[in-house]
Amino acid sequence: MMHLRGLMLALLALCVAVPVAAQDSLPPAPYAYNQLSDPQQEAAAQALMQTLRCLKCQSQSIADSDAPMAGDMRHQVRTRISMGEDPEAIRAWLIDRYGDYVSYAPTISETTWPLFAVPLLLILVALIVLWRRIRRRA
Template sequence: MRLFAIFVLALLAIPFGMTAQAQDSMPPAPYAYRQLDDPAQEAEARALMETLRCLKCQSQSIADSDAPMAGDMRHQVRTRIEAGEEPEAIRAWLIERYGDYVSYEPALSSTTWPLFAIPVLLMLIVGIVLARRLSRRKGEA
């Protein structure tokens, strides 16, 4: 019975594996690896791409990543820049689509304020503790 269950699970996993392989074997989007003809537009696109995080690699910007997802995102950025869209509008669209995590420069919002406040609070607590210890030592001497 256990062997039958493993066999059934293996059969169910085949279509999912084929889907993932098919996605990676698709040709890259036209602007994934090709720069825009206008150098000013390409510089604008490049500057924006360096501030956007690859969702698959997570440690690289979409400008530096070779992941297919990053290539698709580069294509979207270049296509929208070429169409005349402003970089901040493109950033807003990508954040709406993928969430705050896609940006290396997250905006201060109701969900991200703890990320900014907690380090400041920790530094204040450390400063208070050090000040008290130093004042005690001066009092003992």
């Protein structure tokens, strides 16, 4: 019974590990590491890529990350820029696809307004407490 359970666990692990390993062994997308031939388009792509977060690394932009997912995102940015799409439209598409977290320049929306409001409220409370303490001492 224990031998069969161990065999089943090993088989399950193999079934999970093979697709994951296959994803990293795929060749990178054409524009993942190749720049666009038009310098203005490449500059626009680089500027946009610096403002987008790698979802795997989380602390690097997709321009700086070597993660395969960042390479795919760079490819998407460069392909869309080469087709003449506006960088802000590309940013909006990526935010729709991956969520607000992908952008280093978040916008105020229904889900993100607390991120902007709470620090302001904390500062306001701290100023009120400080003002009351100063007033008591005087």
